[in-house]
Amino acid sequence: xxxxxxxxxxxxxxxxxxxxxxxxxxxxxxxxxxxxxxxxxxxxxxxxxxxxxxxxxxxxxxxxxxxxxxxxxxxxxxxxxxxxxxxxxxxxxxxxxxxxxxxxxxxxxxxxxxxxxxxxxxxxxxxxxxxxxxxxxxxxxxxxxxxxxxxxxxxxxxxxxxxxxxxxxxxxxxxxxxxxxxxxxxxxxxxxxxxxxxxxxxxxxxxxx
Ligand SMILES: [Zn+2]
Numbered sequence: 375x376x377x378x379x380x381x382x383x384x385x386x387x388x389x390x391x392x393x394x395x396x397x398x399x400x401x402x403x404x405x406x407x408x409x410x411x412x413x414x415x416x417x418x419x420x421x422x423x424x425x426x427x428x429x430x431x432x433x434x435x436x437x438x439x440x441x442x443x444x445x446x447x448x449x450x451x452x453x454x455x456x457x458x459x460x461x462x463x464x465x466x467x468x469x470x471x472x473x474x475x476x477x478x479x480x481x482x483x484x485x486x487x488x489x490x491x492x493x494x495x496x497x498x499x500x501x502x503x504x505x506x507x508x509x510x511x512x513x514x515x516x517x518x519x520x521x522x523x524x525x526x527x528x529x530x531x532x533x534x535x536x537x538x539x540x541x542x543x544x545x546x547x548x549x550x551x552x553x554x555x556x557x558x559x560x561x562x563x564x565x566x567x568x569x570x571x572x573x574x575x576x577x578x579x580x581x582x583x
Contacts (some may be wrong), residue, residue, distance in 0.1 A: 392514025402471035440517035
């Protein structure tokens with residue numbers, strides 16, 4: 375960030391996890407990476423207020439797939455998660471920057487509006503006495519911009535292209551083997567491959583207005 379003043383957002387691939395995203399978010403960046411697979415939904419909080427109605431059990435909020443869901447129990451006793459609409463990503467500057475998602479919870483008679491922190495809080499980092507681990511890995515489970523939303527899909531396109539180039543390089547040779555002996559000769563092939571790709575990109579760039 376010191377080398378690129380005015381930086382606002384950062385896009386990377388799945389290798390970047392919550393622990394890596396947290397300090398970047400605290401610096402005021404919007405960080406986007408695809409969400410890691412296989413994460414269990416995490417209980418977030420319960421919400422209830424006077425407008426819910428007397429017989430309402432309130433709303434069970436969970437973090438799943440990088441965003442806030444409401445958990446419902448169906449008539450068959452099965453668990454069902456519904457994603458909640460995100461109205462806005464709010465940013466509050468201070469010593470460290472805080473980010474909030476303003477979400478909407480549909481209720482029988484009304485819609486509730488709620489702010490959920492999506493940067494790592496001091497309480498998140500405190501050790502839970504029972505597990506001796508940090509209470510909540512918030513930036514792993516909740517995302518500023520959730521993947522699989524129109525904004526998330528747009529940001530995904532900004533990832534650096536090198537990973538797909540590596541994959542294409544592997545596929546370019548039979549059995550994924552570079553047909554040379556020795557590291558020097560292999561390096562020549564790598565450089566040649568990068569050269570061809572860069573030249574193609576340059577030619578495409580020049581031919582478009
Ligand atoms: Zn309600």
